[in-house]
Amino acid sequence: DFTIVDIINNYFINLFPAVFDYVLSDPSKPKKTDDSFHKCLRQHYNEIQPFGNAPTHLGRKIKFAFRRARMFTETLKVMINTIVSTDKVTVDKECRKAISRLHFCSLCSGEVEVKPCRGLCLNVMRGCLAGISEIASSWDELIVAFENIQLGMFKQNNAQELLSYLDGNVTDALLQAMDDGPRIYSKVMSLCQESQKSESDTPLFKKFVTPEGYQPSHPGSRIHSIRKDITSLIEQLEDSKGFFQRIADGLCRTQTIYDQEMQSDRCWNGSAVGRYMYAVPEANMISQAQQNLEVRITLIPDTNLLQVKDNLTHIRRELNILHNEELMLNDESYKKMVSSGGGYSTQDRDAVVGDDEDFTEGLSGSGSGDSSTVAGSETETGEKSTVTTRPAGNDSGKQILVSASPGTRGAGTSQPSDSGDKPNSTARSVSMSFTLLFICAMLLRIQTSL
Structure with a gap:
């Protein structure tokens, strides 16, 4: 089976005879080349290395770009499966x-x-959804890794843009x-001279004068980009960090259904009208199993x-x-874009693709871990724990409260943060059903586009 690197190398091997005849040789000088001479050129291609490291470099970049695209689609499938699976969690007795x-x-x-x-509701919902909260950290870590990978899709190693250029x-x-022409011609003559019959002893090498600072022109972008869809998806995924941890609180x-004051004495506490006195443990499996007095939690995991x-x-x-391999590839590619042997090197050349500033600026800091806070779980005293999702120092950071309820009930509500932010200026609610349905729809749309 041929790999992408093999296909690229074979292309340049078969291109070499034509390049030698019509680019490197002087057409004004009489010459006779036959199939045996061209066969000799192909046989000694690896020894002559007329194109330097360019074919290997390009082959590796295209191979890696296709790997990234395949991994991107596989990640979308896993995300969709996660949303579908958590939507069908069974409720025990x-x-x-x-x-x-x-x-x-x-x-x-x-x-x-x-x-x-509210305390009664938190204990019941956290107890019932303790299993779902166990996948919260895995979901959040996947989003960070996904953000790091998708940034590379809009850079020079993008398979779509590499093929376009x-x-x-x-x-x-x-x-x-052309720059390495004298060495290539000399090498060819020493290896394949017997296969070439010339009517003149005059060297047939065609001398070139490449304009100083010349760069090959590249066509404008002809790509139907899906940047907008992916950017919107990343924003929604960023908001979903910590979602499975705080889903019960939402x-x-x-x-309209539950009292919102933790210290209220005019609510139903499970047995009478009065203040709810039991502690509200953290939303994780161990704490719920040890301290939740409303729901008996089993430590047997849901398969x-x-x-x-x-x-x-x-x-x-x-x-x-x-992602680590991409960092290594990029580091090597900028150091070793050199020509063939003999110590002769030329200026590094690489494909020129579109500017990414319009995209990367909007996602600056993705996956860095620097963040401000969004509303999270509440303790028995009514204090909010936080889930980090936004880059630090961003004045436009918002608090996100996820709200939902069984069946079709549930509507998100905005609450001010502990720092005194006003609800109508910095807080916004994201409904559980709306967020998940939007993410799922975006995932399916992008997967279909790839």
Whole structure:
């Protein structure tokens, strides 16, 4: 089986005889070349290296670009599968009992107008969704790795743009052969002279004068780019960081269903109207199993969620490996774009592609870990823990509260941050169903475009 690198090398091997006849040789000098001479050129291609490292360099870049594109689509599939899998999580018997007690016991006591206490809601929802919260860190880490990889898709190693500018890369290789013409001609004569019958002893090498500072021209962008879709997707994924950790809290933010004051004494606490006195443990499996008094948590993992977490971890590791290889490739490519042997080197040449500033500026700092805060989980005292999602120092950073409820109920609400930000200026709500459906739709759209 031929690899992409082999295909590129074979292309330049078969191009060499034509380049020697029509580019490197002086057409005004009589000469006779036959198939045996061309065969000799192809046989000694690796020894002559007429195009220097350009074919190998280009082949490696195209191979890596296709690897990145394939990994990109595989990551989209894993993300879609994660959303679908968490949407179909089964609810056990203990959880159903707790939800019934949360919603309906007050009605049995005649307290129709009283809402369930916020602390009671948090304990019930966090207990029921403790398994989902276990994939939160894997999801967040995958988003960071995904952001790092997608940035490379709009740079010089983009498969789509590399193929679009392939003619420019071939031109670069030809210019390198022209600059290295005397050495190539001398090498060819020493290896294949018997195969060439000339009517004159005059050297047939064609001397070139390349204009100083000449750069091959490249066509304008002819690519139907999907940058806009991917940029929008990244913004939504950035907002979804910490989503699976705070999903239970989002369910309890529906003001029309649940009391929003942690210290309220006019809410249903599970047995009567009054303040909810039990502690609200953190939204993770261990804390819920040890301290949640509303829902009995089993430490036996859900096999479906366990598979989802393994898939997220696996694809994240693959993305990190690919990102590290990209850094190494770029470092080497800028150091070793040199011509063939004999110590003769030419100026590095590479394909020129479109400017990426319009894209990279909008995503500056993606995956860096520097961030401001968004609203997160609440403790029994009503204080909010935070989930980092925004670059530090960005005045436009916003707090994001995720809100949802069982079935079709649930509406996001905005709350001011602890720092005193006003709800109508910095806080915005992102509904769980809207966010996930939007991300899923964008993933499917981009996957179809690739």
